[in-house]
Amino acid sequence: EAQVTQNPRYLITVTGKKLTVTCSQNMNHEYMSWYRQDPGLGLRQIYYSMNVEVTDKGDVPEGYKVSRKEKRNFPLILESPSPNQTSLYFCASSDPGSTDTQYFGPGTRLTVL
């Protein structure tokens, strides 16, 4: 089954404690993205990757890092989380072509105390 998986699904942590949210897709897609969803703001892109070892900033990259060492994986790293990073995070993947549907993961709800 074609899918995007994220782990963990829920996470409560404290300010400053490094964490990683994993994302994996089994569709051999070239493009992958991370979005955060906040009430009244919709979803905003954090980072994206066009292929292995090729990443770039989205609209709200501050406080986040990513890596793309393998085509299927695109982890999101928060080196020093802060309360303003409390949000719902979605990973997405797709192939080149604006008409292509993006496949979204189930989401990770992060709370930073």
Added chain:
Amino acid sequence: AQSVTQLGSHVSVSEGALVLLRCNYSSSVPPYLFWYVQYPNQGLQLLLKYTSAATLVKGINGFEAEFKKSETSFHLTKPSAHMSDAAEYFCAVSGWYNKLIFGAGTRLAVHP
């Protein structure tokens, strides 16, 4: 730059009534437009997409949307609301590298 505006953060309808969720977009190139639905405590599900073929697009669960270039709109409609349609709906336009630019969302409530 591309942007999406959804008019009305909350919409409430009676069961059986028409659902109309408004979306206006801004794009310097011919847009590809999407509607997603998010049910409570769930992820995003694609309802429908416009990719420059037919201007009236039919999606899942009886929803459809009409692309109107002159009005820069892509409103979502359903003739008869069902209780199960209660959810948050997002309109989005596709940008470079398939980046999706989302509207702020519209929460639909359906009451008996």
